[in-house]
Amino acid sequence: MLEIRTPKTGKAKRVLEKRAPKLVETGKKTLILHGTKTSATVSSVLMELYRLKKGGAIKYSRRNENIRPFESGGETSLEFFSQKTDCSIFVYGSHTKKRPDNLVLGRMYDHQVYDLIEVGIENFKSLLSFSYDKKFAPHEGTKPFICFTGEGFENVPELKHLKEVLTDLFRGEVVDNLNLTGLDRAYVCSAISPTKVFLTHCALKLKRSGTIVPRMELVEVGPSMDLVIRRNRLPNESLMKEAMRTSKDKPKKKEKNVDQDAVRGKIGKIYMPDQKLGEMHLPDKSKGLKRERKESKKLQEETDSKKKKKSSE
Amino acid sequence: METETETDQIYHIDVGNLLGFNPNHRFPSAPSSREELVKECLEEARKLVQAIANALFNFPSTETNDGPIVQLPPPTTKLPREKHVPRPKPPTKWEEFALKKGIQKRKKDKVVWDEQTDQFKRRHGYDRVNDDNDVPIIEAKATDEPGEDPFAKRLDEKKQRVGKQQKNRLQNLKAAEKAGALPSHVQLAATSLPISGTKSQPKKIGKDELGDVAGLAATSTASGGKFDKKLPGEKAPKKQGKHHKYLPVVAGRGAVNQEKEQTNNVLSKIISKHSHEILNVGKAINMYNVKKEKKKSGRSDKSGRSDKLKPKKDITKKPTNKAK
Numbered sequence: 001m002l003e004i005r006t007p008k009t010g011k012a013k014r015v016l017e018k019r020a021p022k023l024v025e026t027g028k029k030t031l032i033l034h035g036t037k038t039s040a041t042v043s044s045v046l047m048e049l050y051r052l053k054k055g056g057a058i059k060y061s062r063r064n065e066n067i068r069p070f071e072s073g074g075e076t077s078l079e080f081f082s083q084k085t086d087c088s089i090f091v092y093g094s095h096t097k098k099r100p101d102n103l104v105l106g107r108m109y110d111h112q113v114y115d116l117i118e119v120g121i122e123n124f125k126s127l128l129s130f131s132y133d134k135k136f137a138p139h140e141g142t143k144p145f146i147c148f149t150g151e152g153f154e155n156v157p158e159l160k161h162l163k164e165v166l167t168d169l170f171r172g173e174v175v176d177n178l179n180l181t182g183l184d185r186a187y188v189c190s191a192i193s194p195t196k197v198f199l200t201h202c203a204l205k206l207k208r209s210g211t212i213v214p215r216m217e218l219v220e221v222g223p224s225m226d227l228v229i230r231r232n233r234l235p236n237e238s239l240m241k242e243a244m245r246t247s248k249d250k251p252k253k254k255e256k257n258v259d260q261d262a263v264r265g266k267i268g269k270i271y272m273p274d275q276k277l278g279e280m281h282l283p284d285k286s287k288g289l290k291r292e293r294k295e296s297k298k299l300q301e302e303t304d305s306k307k308k309k310k311s312s313e
Numbered sequence: 314m315e316t317e318t319e320t321d322q323i324y325h326i327d328v329g330n331l332l333g334f335n336p337n338h339r340f341p342s343a344p345s346s347r348e349e350l351v352k353e354c355l356e357e358a359r360k361l362v363q364a365i366a367n368a369l370f371n372f373p374s375t376e377t378n379d380g381p382i383v384q385l386p387p388p389t390t391k392l393p394r395e396k397h398v399p400r401p402k403p404p405t406k407w408e409e410f411a412l413k414k415g416i417q418k419r420k421k422d423k424v425v426w427d428e429q430t431d432q433f434k435r436r437h438g439y440d441r442v443n444d445d446n447d448v449p450i451i452e453a454k455a456t457d458e459p460g461e462d463p464f465a466k467r468l469d470e471k472k473q474r475v476g477k478q479q480k481n482r483l484q485n486l487k488a489a490e491k492a493g494a495l496p497s498h499v500q501l502a503a504t505s506l507p508i509s510g511t512k513s514q515p516k517k518i519g520k521d522e523l524g525d526v527a528g529l530a531a532t533s534t535a536s537g538g539k540f541d542k543k544l545p546g547e548k549a550p551k552k553q554g555k556h557h558k559y560l561p562v563v564a565g566r567g568a569v570n571q572e573k574e575q576t577n578n579v580l581s582k583i584i585s586k587h588s589h590e591i592l593n594v595g596k597a598i599n600m601y602n603v604k605k606e607k608k609k610s611g612r613s614d615k616s617g618r619s620d621k622l623k624p625k626k627d628i629t630k631k632p633t634n635k636a637k
Contacts, residue, residue, distance in 0.1 A: 004486060005500040013498050020497030021396035028395050088395040110396055123347075145365060147358040148334040163334075168392050171330055180370065181380035183331075188358040192340045198354055204362070213370040216362045218355050235393070243393035281414055 019086045021110075027173035028107075030057040031087035033078075035094025036065045041101050041124045042093040048127050048223045049091060052201065055141045056172065058085050067092060069104045070231060075113050083111045089169055099230065105165050109243045115235045117158070117165055119197075119227040132219050136203045138185035143178065145204070146170050150191030158229045159191055166199075186218060192226075200224035324361060328368050329388030333361035400494040405485040445471065524548065 007013040030053050032046050050059040060081070068074025069092060078090060088111075092104040101121040107114045138144075146167060152159045170187050183204055190198045201222025206214040235243070257269040325334040338357055340350075374381035404412070411418075425442045427434040434442045451463040489495050518526075527547070531538025543549075560571045 001504045002483060002487070002501045003504045004483060005502050007498055016498045021399050023399060025395050107393065108395070109393060114393060143331060145331045145333070145362050147361040148332075149338050149354065149357040149361070150340060151336055151338065153334065154336040164392065167330065167332060167390065171392075174329070174388060176385060177382050178369075178385050179377075179380050179382050180374065183366075186358065186362055188354055190340065190354040190357065192350060192354075193342070198350070200351075200354070202355070202358070213363075213367050216359060216366050218359050218362065220351075220355065224351075240393065242397070244391055245398065246394070 025174075027056050027171070028089050028168065029085065029087040030169065031081060031085055031090040032057060032059040033067065033081070033090060033092045034061070034063050035067065035092060035102075036063055037095050038063075038093055039095040039101055041121055042095050042103070044126050045101075045103065045121055045124060045223065045225065046091065046093045051127070052222065053169075053172075058087060064092075069106055069113070069116050070118070070233065078106070078113065079108070079111055082108050091169075102230070103227075105162075105169065107165065107168060109235075109239060114239065114243060115161070115165070115233055117162055117232040118230040119162070120230055122196075122226040122228060124225040125223065127221070127223050130221050132203070132221055136184070136205055136219055137221060138203045139182070141172075142182050142184055143172055143175065144170055145183070145186035146189075147186060148189050148191075152191030152194050152197075153189075156191075156194050158232050159194070159197065161232055161234060162197060162227070162229065163189070185222075188218070195229050197227045197229075198224070199227055324364050326361075326365055326368060327389045328365060329386050330390055331365060331369075332388075332390060333365050335361055400492060402494040402496075403488050403492045405488075406481060 007016060030049075032050050034043070034046065038046075046059065050057050064077060066074065067077045069078065078092075082088065082090065088108045090104075090106050090108070092106070094102050094104075096102065099118075099120065101124075102118060103121055104116060104118045106116040148163055150159075153163045154160065166187075166189060183206070186202045186204055188198075188200050188202055192198050200220055201224070202218040203221045205217040205219060207217060209215040234240075257271075259267040259269070261267055323337070325336065326332070327334075335357060340353070344350075369383060372383045374383045376382075410416075421436060423436055424433045425436050426432075427442045434440060436442060445467060451467075453463075457463070486495065486499060486501060490501055495501070524547075528538070531541050534541060560575065
């Protein structure tokens with residue numbers, strides 16, 4: 001026996017509607033998790049990532065021992081959390097002897113794991129170790145510039161994948177209108193070798209220049225680290241096709257049966273479909289029909305009588 | 314979108330994402346000092362940001378209180394979706410019917426003119442137009458049965474209509490769920506798991522059964538259920554313990570004294586006043602005859618008894634000489 005369950009409060013209904021799949025999607029939320037064991041660097045990296053993404057991130061503080069992203073059975077916990085918090089990107093940090101200072105960046109499609117990439121952290125410098133003029137400190141929630149430098153990002157498939165994941169992670173919401181005074185941060189990623197990427201977070205200084213476009217200057221403010229590529233898992237083909245599909249992908253239909261003429265102007269052709277008069281449903285106006293019949297009969301009689309009169313005359 | 318700089322390098326710029334990619338820069342494989350490397354990275358990034366900003370600030374901007382606002386173009390880099398594209402909902406049974414018949418939806422007014430009270434009344438809710446419960450008198454028609462309550466009948470009909478509507482709604486939602494297009498605020502949940510193979514409804518326990526069970530539970534208390542708090546409406550348990558049926562002491566008019574009969578039967582069995590009723594003569598004769606015959610043929614038949622019943626002699630064991 002099935003039972004229909006609907007939310008009893010307006011708030012619950014609004015939350016459910018927010019989480020429903022939409023045609024045009026708003027920003028992805030990030031889930032930040034700790035693994036079984038975390039070193040000081042890993043925990044500070046996770047904390048600072050959370051601060052950078054304050055508006056759209058959720059940080060869990062407990063250790064999660066049963067999450068192993070690269071193993072087939074170890075993703076169930078991740079998927080449950082993703083469903084519970086409605087997050088589609090996750091950052092999982094751990095520290096083992098074999099993989100010190102490990103960070104797994106992953107994405108979800110329909111709350112199922114879509115792809116994963118594992119990086120190691122080296123040369124980490126925290127937010128607090130940078131000294132700069134506080135005037136230029138970036139505000140929370142501003143849309144960042146993202147810069148990728150290096151031929152590695154094009155040639156090496158793992159770096160290509162990392163580029164895509166980092167774009168997704170740092171992008172935030174897709175907006176239509178942007179306030180030009182609110183541009184104050186940039187993420188810089190450089191492929192310094194085929195396996196290493198240097199990532200840092202900078203504030204923007206807009207200096208006066210002769211033209212409308214101000215001169216941009218970068219000041220390093222945020223955490224900086226070296227990411228060493230370890231493992232990655234690309235999404236399988238069918239899932240990728242489905243996830244990349246957008247509603248605007250359909251090719252534009254050309255307008256048929258419309259003609260533009262200099263003499264006549266815009267002309268359109270209309271083809272009438274076959275009107276199956278026998279199968280049409282007439283409205284049930286039986287009384288009206290009777291009346292019509294009576295009236296038509298009357299008219300007939302009148303014309304007949306007139307004809308008769310005429311003929312008789 | 315691509316931009317050419319003076320050094321003839323082409324950047325891949327995606328203004329919608331504020332993303333810039335320089336695929337041509339080669340970092341020196343020989344490790345220079347860390348600071349040099351960082352400086353180089355920042356310089357390259359600065360060039361990229363400048364290129365993006367060039368494109369951005371040249372867009373037509375509208376001035377507002379907060380600053381100039383610019384219309385961003387849609388992003389060009391393709392990123393995977395978070396969730397699937399919402400699937401179209403299959404048309405409901407009514408919608409299919411309406412489509413076939415060509416019935417158009419008509420917008421109904423919230424307030425309707427009421428003929429009886431000559432004023433505008435709301436269509437749904439308190440004090441509504443044509444309320445089913447408000448009719449004071451229902452006139453009897455020729456087809457009505459004399460004992461029937463028309464008000465109860467109306468209530469029943471309404472219940473049936475509501476039940477039918479609920480069933481239809483459930484069917485429509487099931488069809489939508491099958492197509493993967495259940496509305497976001499609705500969940501279909503199974504209330505009770507049926508036994509595999511049967512479509513049995515959960516058995517409803519009646520009032521008497523509940524009373525029995527409650528009584529059973531009560532007897533397990535220390536005072537045998539005598540001082541248990543009773544819920545409102547709960548009746549005292551039926552007589553518990555052995556049920557004795559005592560025959561009436563005084564016989565009714567013309568009725569036989571049942572108690573006298575009962576005791577007489579018992580006495581006669583014991584004293585055997587009418588022994589022929591107790592003793593089965595035929596059976597007794599048979600038994601006597603059989604015994605006699607056995608005694609006669611008993612001696613000759615002894616050796617002819619079945620060998621299977623005799624304990625068998627163990628041939629492996631040698632006869633012991635007990636006469637020693």
